Amino acid sequence: MTEYILLAIIMVFIYFVLIRNKPAPKTxxxxxxxxxxxKEIEKTTTSEGELCCQxxxxxxxxxxxxxxxKENPNKNKFYHACTNCKVILWRSEQS
Structure with a gap:
């Protein structure tokens, strides 16, 4: 009987340490x-050096x-998208 109690305590401990204690996921x-x-990603500049969609x-x-x-209460976060294929390319934040 004490083995089951000890096993339950260990399982609860593992749950709180490993599973419950994870950082919040990125948005x-x-x-x-x-x-x-x-800019460091390949194919993000043209041959003339102009920034382009990858x-x-x-x-x-x-x-x-x-x-x-919730994520942008101050309205200072922006994302930048390609006007041709509508893919979001990068983010920016104004202070």
């Missing part, structure tokens, strides 16, 4: 690269505000 916005990180090579991007009130 989608935090998972995007910043502009300096994006997927389609288009050079025009659009800046959009992050709409989540």
């Amino acid at each position: 989608d916005w935090e998972g995007l690269p910043t502009l300096p990180e994006y 997927y389609c090579g288009h050079t025009e991007t659009i800046e959009r505000s992050l709409n989540s009130e």
Whole structure:
């Protein structure tokens, strides 16, 4: 009987230490690269050195505000997307 109690205590301890104690997952916005990180990725500049979409090579991007009130209460977080293929490329934050 004491073995079962000891086993239950160990299982509860493992649950709280390993599973419950994990850091919060990153949001989608935090998972995007910043502009300096994006520039380091291959195929992000044209032969003229102009910044472009790594997927389609288009050079025009659009800046959009992050709409989540929870993640962006101060309205200072933005994401940048390609105007041609609509893929989100990098994030930025204005102070």
